[in-house]
Amino acid sequence: MTATHICVCLWLSTIAIILHAVFFTLADQSDNYIIHMDVLAMPKAFSTQHNWYLSTLASVLNNPHLVTANLNSSPSKLIYTYTDVMNGFSAHLTPSQLEALKTSPGYISSFRDLPVKPDTTHSPQFLGLNPKVGAWPASNYGSDIIIGLVDTGVWPESESFRDQGMSEIPSRWKGRCESGTQFNSSLCNKKLIGARSFNKGLLAENRNVTIAVNSTRDMDGHGTHTSTTAAGSHVGGASYFGYAIGSAIGVAPKARVAMYKALWEFGAYASDVIAAIDSAITDGVDVISLSLGFDDVALYEDPIAIATFAAIERGIFVSTSAGNKGPSLATLHNGTPWVITVAAGTLDREFHGTLTLCNNNNGVRLHGLSLYPGNFSASHNFPMVFMGTCDNLKKLIRVRNKFVVCEEKNGTLGDQVDILDRAKVLGGVFISDSPEVTFYFQTRFPSIFINPEKGKIVKDYIMKNSNPKASMAFNMTVLGTKPAPSVDSYSSRGPSQSCPFVLKPDVMAPGTLILAAWPQKVPATGLESKSLFSNFNLLSGTSMSCPHVAGVAALLKEAHRDWSPAAIRSAIITTSDILDNTLGLIKDIGDDYKSASPLALGTGHVNPNRALDPGLVYDAGTEDYVNLLCALNFTQRNISIITRSSSNNCSNPSLDLNYPSFIAFFDGGGVTSSSSSTRDKSKTVVREFKRTVTNVGEGKTTYEASITAVKGFRVYVIPNKLVFKEKKQKLSYKLRIEGPEMIKENVSFGYLVWKDLKYVVRSPIVVTTHVQLARAN
Numbered sequence: 039m040t041a042t043h044i045c046v047c048l049w050l051s052t053i054a055i056i057l058h059a060v061f062f063t064l065a066d067q068s069d070n071y072i073i074h075m076d077v078l079a080m081p082k083a084f085s086t087q088h089n090w091y092l093s094t095l096a097s098v099l100n101n102p103h104l105v106t107a108n109l110n111s112s113p114s115k116l117i118y119t120y121t122d123v124m125n126g127f128s129a130h131l132t133p134s135q136l137e138a139l140k141t142s143p144g145y146i147s148s149f150r151d152l153p154v155k156p157d158t159t160h161s162p163q164f165l166g167l168n169p170k171v172g173a174w175p176a177s178n179y180g181s182d183i184i185i186g187l188v189d190t191g192v193w194p195e196s197e198s199f200r201d202q203g204m205s206e207i208p209s210r211w212k213g214r215c216e217s218g219t220q221f222n223s224s225l226c227n228k229k230l231i232g233a234r235s236f237n238k239g240l241l242a243e244n245r246n247v248t249i250a251v252n253s254t255r256d257m258d259g260h261g262t263h264t265s266t267t268a269a270g271s272h273v274g275g276a277s278y279f280g281y282a283i284g285s286a287i288g289v290a291p292k293a294r295v296a297m298y299k300a301l302w303e304f305g306a307y308a309s310d311v312i313a314a315i316d317s318a319i320t321d322g323v324d325v326i327s328l329s330l331g332f333d334d335v336a337l338y339e340d341p342i343a344i345a346t347f348a349a350i351e352r353g354i355f356v357s358t359s360a361g362n363k364g365p366s367l368a369t370l371h372n373g374t375p376w377v378i379t380v381a382a383g384t385l386d387r388e389f390h391g392t393l394t395l396c397n398n399n400n401g402v403r404l405h406g407l408s409l410y411p412g413n414f415s416a417s418h419n420f421p422m423v424f425m426g427t428c429d430n431l432k433k434l435i436r437v438r439n440k441f442v443v444c445e446e447k448n449g450t451l452g453d454q455v456d457i458l459d460r461a462k463v464l465g466g467v468f469i470s471d472s473p474e475v476t477f478y479f480q481t482r483f484p485s486i487f488i489n490p491e492k493g494k495i496v497k498d499y500i501m502k503n504s505n506p507k508a509s510m511a512f513n514m515t516v517l518g519t520k521p522a523p524s525v526d527s528y529s530s531r532g533p534s535q536s537c538p539f540v541l542k543p544d545v546m547a548p549g550t551l552i553l554a555a556w557p558q559k560v561p562a563t564g565l566e567s568k569s570l571f572s573n574f575n576l577l578s579g580t581s582m583s584c585p586h587v588a589g590v591a592a593l594l595k596e597a598h599r600d601w602s603p604a605a606i607r608s609a610i611i612t613t614s615d616i617l618d619n620t621l622g623l624i625k626d627i628g629d630d631y632k633s634a635s636p637l638a639l640g641t642g643h644v645n646p647n648r649a650l651d652p653g654l655v656y657d658a659g660t661e662d663y664v665n666l667l668c669a670l671n672f673t674q675r676n677i678s679i680i681t682r683s684s685s686n687n688c689s690n691p692s693l694d695l696n697y698p699s700f701i702a703f704f705d706g707g708g709v710t711s712s713s714s715s716t717r718d719k720s721k722t723v724v725r726e727f728k729r730t731v732t733n734v735g736e737g738k739t740t741y742e743a744s745i746t747a748v749k750g751f752r753v754y755v756i757p758n759k760l761v762f763k764e765k766k767q768k769l770s771y772k773l774r775i776e777g778p779e780m781i782k783e784n785v786s787f788g789y790l791v792w793k794d795l796k797y798v799v800r801s802p803i804v805v806t807t808h809v810q811l812a813r814a815n
């Protein structure tokens with residue numbers, strides 16, 4: 039817990055309350071369960087599923103054999119009946135009640151409710167940047183699109199929710215703006231059109247929690263930030279205490295926002311998240327943005343995978359965050375074939391402080407990372423001392439009235455920041471080249487983070503002077519830093535554990551140091567003695583990259599009303615950028631700035647303008663996803679949990695989903711999509727994929743295939759020319775990969791590019807060993 043020192047109070051209390059809740063849950067024994075039911079078994083006597091579930095529960099609760107030792111336990115209750123996302127309900131049950139329920143007619147399966155956390159790495163102490171969304175023309179882009187977010191709520195008074203100049207709310211909208219504590223429904227407008235909250239699951243699980251602000255008002259900040267990142271109105275002069283000063287604007291500045299609050303400062307549960315998605319679908323949102331996820335769950339146990347299948351069936355696009363558990367492989371969540379999974383990268387902007395060494399009035403000026411928000415006298419020189427690895431609090435307290443210089447060893451940066459904070463030093467200089475500086479460089483005391491090269495200059499200066507002194511200055515925003523974008527270290531990596539046969543993540547979007555709206559009354563950061571407030575905050579995480587892609591999807595959806603979610607996803611994937619601003623391949627900060635593999639980056643960095651006009655798309659519908667589920671050898675029961683249909687057609691199982699990317703396992707141990715694959719170390723292994731592309735560009739055109747080599751493997755495309763006669767025409771091809779079995783853990787990758795005179799349609803090809811490689815990491 040090296041980072042808790044910079045958590046503001048809100049987050050510390052959050053942790054305390056979650057621990058509290060866990061304790062009570064253990065003592066209590068009963069738990070929330072999500073129960074899947076077969077509606078075909080519903081007796082005709084029941085008019086609605088809700089009544090059937092109530093009756094089923096009542097018979098379980100009234101069973102005299104189920105009286106437990108805990109006489110005080112109140113009767114267990116139905117929490118939610120789900121209507122659109124699944125057939126079933128959630129309920130708070132004792133173990134024996136659950137066992138009894140399992141024998142009820144129509145019971146399919148049940149899963150214990152799961153706690154969930156938003157995908158912001160270390161939320162409020164992170165600082166971020168204004169994304170390049172200002173480049174978007176101030177047009178009507180996205181004005182007919184409704185983006186639903188499941189998050190911590192909204193701060194409706196934020197300027198980013200102003201609705202000036204917006205057209206009327208689309209008439210098909212069926213959602214609501216619920217009144218509640220400190221939330222009058224009149225606060226909604228033509229920008230913020232929906233606000234609902236879900237906490238029955240949380241309250242059933244933690245009966246002692248008192249929710250003081252029982253409404254969609256955001257008491258955390260995360261939801262205000264994500265929703266305005268996707269669709270915030272233009273606000274001029276936004277900044278974080280002077281840093282990143284400029285205009286703040288959402289990716290789809292005229293799209294509508296509907297907030298479904300299911301993440302509470304006291305904790306959050308799957309049962310509430312499912313209810314939120316259920317309502318979003320019923321209300322009529324067009325895009326759902328989910329900056330949260332569940333780790334290590336099978337597709338048929340993953341609340342998000344299950345709930346979003348229903349969304350996809352209705353043509354709703356779903357954007358999800360990959361998670362913040364990088365840089366190890368196979369750390370990703372939401373690796374679900376029917377959603378888009380978003381990785382996080384950096385922007386070309388840095389925040390600096392200046393350290394000026396007082397070298398006989400001939401000061402050497404050194405820049406380093408800093409986001410210190412306070413006012414600090416830049417003209418004063420203070421004594422400076424080098425304290426090595428800064429691991430002795432007593433010694434540090436003795437030098438607290440100086441600038442203390444620390445040198446990081448072996449990942450101790452967080453501890454060093456912590457100990458200087460506790461010693462209450464005048465200022466800190468940290469020498470470090472850790473990729474995790476982003477996690478720590480917002481401190482409550484003046485500080486500057488410099489690399490070892492500059493660190494040597496500082497150390498030499500201190501050593502050679504009897505009375506070393508320096509000054510510090512802050513509030514410097516540097517633009518055009520290189521290389522950018524890069525995949526950030528924390529962004530979770532593929533392959534997907536729940537479905538390794540579909541390459542994940544899909545794309546990268548800005549996630550590090552993103553500037554977006556923040557609640558007026560939630561501290562944005564803190565100084566030694568006080569909390570600081572700001573209408574904008576800088577946050578990092580895949581929580582921040584996910585709503586960028588939701589915003590892009592809103593724009594595409596408005597421009598192409600007839601495109602399926604898979605077609606929109608394909609457009610975003612195949613048009614993304616693989617080069618950074620040095621014109622080299624995008625780098626991976628978590629892998630020493632080597633070229634990022636698609637397991638970190640996806641295909642590339644999202645490029646909204648190109649995605650509007652992709653040339654070709656790889657489409658897929660629910661039957662394709664069912665074929666995939668069948669090929670995963672799921673039972674009919676497992677599949678019906680996801681599809682809500684008791685008869686799933688498994689006559690055509692295939693792992694070879696029509697997806698705009700390729701992942702092939704060459705360790706022999708895995709399954710492949712190829713009928714002609716062989717398994718023999720001395721022989722060449724072959725993997726084959728079939729794809730169908732739809733021409734959405736010019737009518738008559740010819741595309742030619744080119745391959746960027748996959749090191750160690752031969753890749754063929756058959757045919758390597760596609761001649762389209764008209765728009766909407768579909769043509770198919772095969773991709774064939776040949777090579778030796780991989781013996782060691784390894785990742786090799788290249789690209790297939792289809793080109794005509796105008797379009798470039800790119801798909802990544804990853805050759806790797808099977809998932810065990812990832813688990814071993």
Ligand SMILES: *[C@@H]1O[C@H](CO)[C@@H](O)[C@H](O)[C@H]1NC(C)=O
Nearest residue numbers: 061062063065066244245246
């Ligand atoms: C609720 O809190 C009261 C008093 O604080 C305590 O006695 C009780 O055990 C708690 N109940 C549960 C279910 O946690």
Ligand SMILES: *[C@@H]1O[C@H](CO)[C@@H](O)[C@H](O)[C@H]1NC(C)=O
Nearest residue numbers: 217218220221222223224225
């Ligand atoms: C909500 O706002 C409206 C209009 O501003 C006002 O008339 C009404 O009294 C408010 N309701 C509550 C409960 O504050």
Ligand SMILES: *[C@@H]1O[C@H](CO)[C@@H](O)[C@H](O)[C@H]1NC(C)=O
Nearest residue numbers: 216217218241248249252253
């Ligand atoms: C929260 O408000 C809803 C209605 O807005 C109400 O049904 C529920 O009982 C309230 N919960 C608490 C804990 O006050």
Ligand SMILES: *[C@@H]1O[C@H](CO)[C@@H](O)[C@H](O)[C@H]1NC(C)=O
Nearest residue numbers: 279280281283411512513514
């Ligand atoms: C920070 O710098 C910006 C740009 O130079 C300036 O406009 C702003 O007033 C400064 N803010 C503070 C708090 O010093």
Ligand SMILES: *[C@@H]1O[C@H](CO)[C@@H](O)[C@H](O)[C@H]1NC(C)=O
Nearest residue numbers: 279411412413414565570571
């Ligand atoms: C810094 O000084 C400005 C101008 O006096 C003031 O508005 C601001 O609140 C100060 N910032 C902090 C963090 O004290």
Ligand SMILES: *[C@@H]1O[C@H](CO)[C@@H](O)[C@H](O)[C@H]1NC(C)=O
Nearest residue numbers: 427428429446447448449450
């Ligand atoms: C730091 O790592 C080096 C080598 O990786 C090791 O020799 C050294 O003992 C470590 N130091 C600490 C303080 O853990």
Ligand SMILES: *[C@@H]1O[C@H](CO)[C@@H](O)[C@H](O)[C@H]1NC(C)=O
Nearest residue numbers: 669670671672693708709710
């Ligand atoms: C499914 O089962 C078949 C037959 O047993 C097997 O060949 C195949 O590898 C399995 N697929 C997966 C994804 O486990």
Ligand SMILES: *[C@@H]1O[C@H](CO)[C@@H](O)[C@H](O)[C@H]1NC(C)=O
Nearest residue numbers: 147336338670671672673676
């Ligand atoms: C199907 O689901 C059950 C749990 O309901 C699980 O035990 C089983 O392993 C699943 N089947 C497959 C092939 O994953």
Ligand SMILES: *[C@@H]1O[C@H](CO)[C@@H](O)[C@H](O)[C@H]1NC(C)=O
Nearest residue numbers: 661685686687688689690691
């Ligand atoms: C199942 O799908 C196949 C095509 O993949 C179709 O020929 C067959 O009729 C379908 N069966 C049922 C029962 O729908």
Ligand SMILES: *[C@@H]1O[C@H](CO)[C@@H](O)[C@H](O)[C@H]1NC(C)=O
Nearest residue numbers: 749750751782783784785786
């Ligand atoms: C990984 O694969 C590449 C290309 O096949 C090969 O050059 C490299 O030696 C391999 N690395 C390991 C550790 O096996």
